[in-house]
Amino acid sequence: MQSSSASPERITDPVTGFSYPASWIAACNDKEGLDLVRAGLAVLTSSGMILRRGYTTGTTAAACCKAATLSLKEVPDEVSVLTPSGIRVCVAVEATHGTASCFKYPGDYPGDATAGIGFIAECNPAGNGISLYPGEGIGRFARDTPRNRKGDPAISSPALSSILAAIQEGLETTGLPGVTIHLQVPRGEIVAKDTLNPKLGIEGGISILGTTGLVEPWDDHLTKTVMERVRTSDRVVLTTGRTGLRYARLLFPGYDAVLAGSHLKEALGEVKGQVILCGLPALILKFLDPEILSRTGCETIEEFATRPEFRARMHASFLKGKERYPRLRVVIVDRNGNILGDSG
Structure with missing residues (x-):
């Protein structure tokens, strides 16, 4: 046997x-x-x-708006939201007669500047379709950028799609043909001062974000885990965010793709084998050359990337990176996965 x-x-x-x-x-x-x-x-x-x-501001906003919609016909104490990552989460809410509130859940991420911040949504039946009005505490762009116009609310595309989908679920449940929703974050303007928004030219409140709808629980334990993956890998491609991670896997399938976030210096210090740094330009180029924006007149890498001199400055930053990390290859991509630069 x-x-x-x-x-x-x-x-x-x-x-x-x-x-x-x-x-x-x-x-x-x-x-x-x-x-x-x-x-x-x-x-x-x-x-x-x-x-x-934890849950992103986008997921929290989506839950609040859905709860406000549902509360026109019922009194929900929690709602489910489908996040951009395809994972459905449940969010505790208070909602009645078209007004809902909820708080952002940070998970085990002690450094989350927006942890616990409250959202309020007010919903009224209105014709057909969805009308969403971002209000108090939601930041707006103070100047034109390559992707946004001055005065636009600081709501990313994945977050907006998640919010609208959640409201649509609420409409299907209630049987209503359409609603108007006013969304606000009462402490948003105060909390935003502790975020990157002032440097990004976003004024008046926080950004509503969420590529996956979930917040990574960065702390010392997770950092140690990331470093162990880097240390034990013969071929590793480091990246700084979800978009970079997706394209790093597509471009370098034979490598162990590791999301290092803002911990690039620590990760590169642990590398034993071949290493590639791949992702969107902002964090990577600022890491390689902290002065890359000096005397450009630009506030962000995204703005600078539209200038003719950007490519020359990008390749100069590659050389600075080679001086510090001789074995490092850097590959910069845009949001569509197109390669903007490759140090070779």
Whole structure:
């Protein structure tokens, strides 16, 4: 009679696509926490510790608007929202007679500047379709940028799509043909002072963001886990955000793609094998050359990228990077995955 042993469980993060090593799973004794990891609502660290993901301002806004819509016909105490990552989350709300409020859940991310901030949505039936009016506490662009006009609300495309989809779900549930919603963040202008918005030329409040709809729980434990992945990989491609991570996987399928966020210096210090730095230009070029915007008259890399002199300055930053990290290859892409520059 042949005996067989159960193969070790495999868990893949549905948000990043990273397959957790069996040793990490074995080190975790939190069965309920592992269920959250499988669902993409938490991450597993190399020590077996589980850290919960939070919800972005976009997800929170979507929940608030949906709750306000539902409250025209019922009194919800929580609503479900489909995030841009395809993961559905539940958000606690207070809602009645067309007015709803909820608070942003930070997960296990102690550095979240917008943690706990409150949202309020006021909804009224109105004809057909959806009319959304961003109000108090939601930032607006103080100048034209390549993607936004002066006065536009600081709401990213993925976040806006999530909000409108959530409202549409509310309409389908209530049977209403259309609504007008006014969304506000009462403490947004105060909280925004502790974000990057002042440097980005966004005034009057916070940004409503969320590429995936979830906030990564960056802390010392997760940083150590990222560094271990970098240290043990023979071929690694580092990136700074979700867009970069997606294109890094497509461009370099034979490499271990690692989201290092703002921890590039630490990650590059741990590299033992081949390393590529791939992603959108802003964080990467500022990391390679902190003075890249000096004497350009531009406030952001996105603005500078429209200037004729951008490519020359970008390649100069590649050289500065080579001086500090001789084995480093840098590949800069735009939001559509087109390669803007490659240090080779």
